[in-house]
Amino acid sequence: MDLSPGTPRFNLPIALTLSRIVVIPVFLVLTPVRPITGALVFIAASLTDFLDGYLARRSGTITKFGIILDPIADKFLVISALILLVDMGRISVWIATIIIAREFLITGLRVVALSKDIVIPAELGGKLKTTAQIASIICLILSRTISPFGLDLFDIGTVLIWAAVVLSITSGMQYSVAFWKKIAS
Numbered sequence: 001m002d003l004s005p006g007t008p009r010f011n012l013p014i015a016l017t018l019s020r021i022v023v024i025p026v027f028l029v030l031t032p033v034r035p036i037t038g039a040l041v042f043i044a045a046s047l048t049d050f051l052d053g054y055l056a057r058r059s060g061t062i063t064k065f066g067i068i069l070d071p072i073a074d075k076f077l078v079i080s081a082l083i084l085l086v087d088m089g090r091i092s093v094w095i096a097t098i099i100i101a102r103e104f105l106i107t108g109l110r111v112v113a114l115s116k117d118i119v120i121p122a123e124l125g126g127k128l129k130t131t132a133q134i135a136s137i138i139c140l141i142l143s144r145t146i147s148p149f150g151l152d153l154f155d156i157g158t159v160l161i162w163a164a165v166v167l168s169i170t171s172g173m174q175y176s177v178a179f180w181k182k183i184a185s
Contacts, residue, residue, distance in 0.1 A: 013056035020073040125171030136160030
């Protein structure tokens, strides 16, 4: 693992991370007019989040740049989707605000910790939060387009977004406590 400062190294995991940022405008333009295509773009971008970390660990190409860029790319994608869902009338602005505020807080803490060469790994709560966010966003995008097996995707997406709010708050508190413990030691 190369955590030394210096020139960022471009590799496949970094390219996958950057692709999440690059597809955001495509996602934002497509989704209101072609929700299924927009959802597929979002799904593909979300899958790169899991793939880039796996490849970086497997190939030993974890870098400080990648550790900083990966959560930023994740946040850009999710925040863009939440704002779009507010605009589309699928979620309320305060739900988006809670999730977005948590993302900014934790990303800020991660950057501060990393500047002190402290890496605080993602915990189960954060991973569950991300999964709930992604699933809720997909359901809410598709909610007025398809109804697989007669399921109401809006109701499912609403339950999942509420789960994401609860997990955002609890995992945010867990991460904050872990941050302060690491900084104090």
